[in-house]
Amino acid sequence: MQHPCFVDRVWLLLLLLLHGPVYTRANNEGDALYAFRQALLDPSQVLQSWDPSLVNPCTWFHVTCNAKNNVLRVDLGNAMLSGNLVPQLGQLKDLQYLELYSNNISGIIPPELGNLTNLVSLDLYQNKLCGPIPEELGNLELLRFLRLNNNSLTGQIPMSLTRISGLQELDLSNNNLSGEVPTNGSFSRFTPASFSGNPDLCGAAVGKQCPNGPPLSPPPPVWPPP
Ligand SMILES: *[C@@H]1O[C@H](CO)[C@@H](O)[C@H](O)[C@H]1NC(C)=O
Ligand SMILES: *[C@@H]1O[C@H](CO)[C@@H](O)[C@H](O)[C@H]1NC(C)=O
Ligand SMILES: *[C@@H]1O[C@H](CO)[C@@H](O)[C@H](O)[C@H]1NC(C)=O
Numbered sequence: 001m002q003h004p005c006f007v008d009r010v011w012l013l014l015l016l017l018l019h020g021p022v023y024t025r026a027n028n029e030g031d032a033l034y035a036f037r038q039a040l041l042d043p044s045q046v047l048q049s050w051d052p053s054l055v056n057p058c059t060w061f062h063v064t065c066n067a068k069n070n071v072l073r074v075d076l077g078n079a080m081l082s083g084n085l086v087p088q089l090g091q092l093k094d095l096q097y098l099e100l101y102s103n104n105i106s107g108i109i110p111p112e113l114g115n116l117t118n119l120v121s122l123d124l125y126q127n128k129l130c131g132p133i134p135e136e137l138g139n140l141e142l143l144r145f146l147r148l149n150n151n152s153l154t155g156q157i158p159m160s161l162t163r164i165s166g167l168q169e170l171d172l173s174n175n176n177l178s179g180e181v182p183t184n185g186s187f188s189r190f191t192p193a194s195f196s197g198n199p200d201l202c203g204a205a206v207g208k209q210c211p212n213g214p215p216l217s218p219p220p221p222v223w224p225p226p
């Protein structure tokens, strides 16, 4: 079986060949979103209004801007999209909500998403994302909702996520993550449900001894003595 990440790079190349180079007149944020459109297959044509010749993307469907005409929300949950995320998404500096759940988006989570320092909600659950959870997501200090469940993510849970102090909801369930689950910082609030369906995770948070780790808890005293 081929690794899904490999297949995705082939797709991305194919899409680039189909669309050709990008020359647009929109502002930087419009260019960034248009680069995303070009990396996607959109059989339901939900992105038809994403016209790069407009002065900004604020009139595009599924895009919401603030008073400065910077993008505040991208709402594309359940939109039948496939293809890849693009690093350019990291340029939407005022973005607070990135809602891309329940699509067929594959490939990696770009580390550049860690530049979205105003992000409140990152919902990528129920897609076909693979590769690691980028360490850089720990830079998202205002993040309250991080839902990456039901993908094919691998590798360890980055310790940097424990430092997102306002994180209220974390769902990493049903991936292929491995190693010890952190328990400190914001992770002291999360229950095993946040991590379930990752057979290779271990540690106190999931009630499973790590191969070379310390015992989960000291052995209970034997009383009354036998
Ligand atoms: C994802 O793709 C599969 C097959 O390619 C299709 O059956 C399914 O409906 C798609 N799901 C979504 C949410 O687009
Ligand atoms: C965005 O993130 C990448 C990778 O994390 C980094 O190399 C780059 O310098 C960042 N860009 C900006 C404009 O902050
Ligand atoms: C995620 O995957 C689990 C296990 O395969 C499944 O039971 C659950 O319905 C899925 N969740 C979503 C939101 O699709």
Ligand SMILES: *[C@@H]1O[C@H](CO)[C@@H](O)[C@H](O)[C@H]1NC(C)=O
Binding pocket: 152, 154, 176, 178
């Ligand atoms: C999970 O990852 C391991 C390697 O880390 C691999 O052997 C296994 O096939 C993967 N399982 C799934 C369901 O992707």
Ligand SMILES: *[C@@H]1O[C@H](CO)[C@@H](O)[C@H](O)[C@H]1NC(C)=O
Binding pocket: 159, 162, 163, 182, 184, 185, 186
């Ligand atoms: C949690 O512990 C690890 C070391 O085990 C440390 O690197 C990390 O900064 C800690 N997180 C917080 C929020 O203190």
